Amino acid sequence: MHKNFKNIEKVVFGRGSFDMMDSILSERRTDNARFILFIVDDFFRSKELERRLPVRDEDVVRFIDVDPQEPTTEQIDTLRDEVLVSRGIPAGVVGIGGGSIMDIAKAVSLMFTNEGSSTLYQGLNLIKNPGIYHLGVPTISGTGAEVSMTAVLTGPEKKLGLKCDWTVFNQVILDPELIATVPTDKWFYTGMDTYIHCIESENGILNNAYSHAYAEQSLKLCREIYLGDSAGQTPENNDKLMVASMMGGLSLTYSEVGVCHALSYGLSKIHGEKHCYANCLAFQHLEDYYPEGVKEFKQMLAKHKVSLPQGLSKEWSDDEITAMAQVAYNLHHMWNHAIGTDWQEKISLDTIKKLYERM
Numbered sequence: 001m002h003k004n005f006k007n008i009e010k011v012v013f014g015r016g017s018f019d020m021m022d023s024i025l026s027e028r029r030t031d032n033a034r035f036i037l038f039i040v041d042d043f044f045r046s047k048e049l050e051r052r053l054p055v056r057d058e059d060v061v062r063f064i065d066v067d068p069q070e071p072t073t074e075q076i077d078t079l080r081d082e083v084l085v086s087r088g089i090p091a092g093v094v095g096i097g098g099g100s101i102m103d104i105a106k107a108v109s110l111m112f113t114n115e116g117s118s119t120l121y122q123g124l125n126l127i128k129n130p131g132i133y134h135l136g137v138p139t140i141s142g143t144g145a146e147v148s149m150t151a152v153l154t155g156p157e158k159k160l161g162l163k164c165d166w167t168v169f170n171q172v173i174l175d176p177e178l179i180a181t182v183p184t185d186k187w188f189y190t191g192m193d194t195y196i197h198c199i200e201s202e203n204g205i206l207n208n209a210y211s212h213a214y215a216e217q218s219l220k221l222c223r224e225i226y227l228g229d230s231a232g233q234t235p236e237n238n239d240k241l242m243v244a245s246m247m248g249g250l251s252l253t254y255s256e257v258g259v260c261h262a263l264s265y266g267l268s269k270i271h272g273e274k275h276c277y278a279n280c281l282a283f284q285h286l287e288d289y290y291p292e293g294v295k296e297f298k299q300m301l302a303k304h305k306v307s308l309p310q311g312l313s314k315e316w317s318d319d320e321i322t323a324m325a326q327v328a329y330n331l332h333h334m335w336n337h338a339i340g341t342d343w344q345e346k347i348s349l350d351t352i353k354k355l356y357e358r359m
Contacts, residue, residue, distance in 0.1 A: 005168075005253055008147055008172050011246075012173050012174065014175065014176075016175065016177065017174065018049075019052070020173065021054050029056075032088065032132065033088035034058065034091050035058040035060060035087060036056075036090060036092050037059070037083060037093045037094070037108070038062065038094045039064060039093065039097075039108070040062070041065075041098060042066075044063070044139070049096070060090070066098065066100035066101060067274075069272065070154055070272075071103050071104045071107065072153060072154045073117060073118040076153060077111070077118055091132070092134060092135060095136050095137065097137075097139050098139060098140040098143065098190070099138075099142075099144075102148075103152050105134055105136060106136075106145075106167050107153060107162050109134035110131035111131075112132050113129040114128055122155055122162060123160060124163045125164045126164070127162060133170050134169055135170065137172070138172075138174065138178070138242070138245070139179060139181075139182070141179050141244070142190030142248075143190060144193070144252065146172050146174070146245070146249065147246050148168075148249050148252075149165060151163075154268065158327070159269040176235070176239045179238050180238060188306055189277045191241055194222060194244050196283055197215075197218075197252045199290050200252070200256070200257045200258035200259070200260060200290070201215045201251040201252045203293070204255065204256060204337035205341070207255050208254065208255065211251045211254040212251075214248070217244075221241070221243060225237045255337070256333060257337070259355075260279055260282045260286055262338075262352075263324075263352070264282050265327055266327040266352075267282065269323075270323050271324075281308060281312070282355075284298065286355075289338065310359075312359045322353060325349050328352050
């Protein structure tokens with residue numbers, strides 16, 4: 001299989017690179033209605049980062065609380081419509097925050113140029129027109145959303161991304177100083193998303209030399225960050241994590257994720273669990289699919305004294321487990337990668353229900 005995918009056009013990396021944003025945006029400000037839409041995690045409201053935003057009088061700033069809810073199609077449609085009615089089409093969209101903010105910025109940039117609800121575009125290559133210029137500034141690392149060609153949205157019927165070449169950011173600013181304020185638990189869970197991306201990318205039929213090269217280096221960095229002699233949330237490790245996140249995202253772009261992510265989508269859709277945390281809840285029980293990865297993951301849990309809940313399924317009804325299993329089963333591309341082209345002969349709805357019952 002060959003993928004002719006679009007990568008990020010420009011990347012700037014390094015401490016203090018956030019302050020380059022004004023000069024980067026200045027050349028875009030003649031497009032469309034000549035204003036920038038800043039989408040910022042509400043965590044930064046009234047904090048130093050807000051004061052550093054290169055906002056001009058004509059710009060629009062929206063602070064969005066993404067905790068606990070992940071991005072929804074309704075949220076994207078409402079944001080797009082409100083801005084269109086009041087101001088028109090922006091010259092560009094800037095997303096500043098974690099994976100959810102990255103996905104909101106990517107999705108909104110597409111929906112300014114594509115009619116109707118974003119629910120119409122959940123899937124591969126359903127977007128009809130290129131979106132407007134969009135710039136991503138991650139303030140937490142691990143999801144790989146800064147390089148992904150997917151903007152994951154939860155809709156009324158499914159949790160699935162807007163996935164095409166035009167989803168990818170035009171520009172990314174990777175400033176490790178911005179992730180210094182991330183709480184330790186979230187720093188761990190999002191870092192594990194990178195680790196799991198790579199384990200799943202490597203262990204499946206779509207793995208190849210290109211995806212392997214990125215996964216190999218990303219896993220090396222993850223092991224230094226979470227298991228090395230200097231393991232922990234240090235400035236040096238934050239530099240490494242920001243790079244590992246990007247490489248993990250590129251690895252899965254040219255390969256695919258697998259069983260853990262399929263189960264995670266069910267947990268997020270039915271129980272509202274945040275993506276990275278949901279991955280950790282699922283991954284700890286997948287020894288029969290990823291034995292070496294799960295063994296190492298548990299070493300990381302122990303090293304950082306992270307305790308994940310057990311026995312969650314005892315509180316779930318059969319209807320809830322069935323609903324989660326249906327969400328997971330419908331992610332055919334993930335099962336195809338993890339199990340093989342004959343996966344439907346090996347994986348049934350009952351098989352997936354039993355995986356949820358382990359949790």
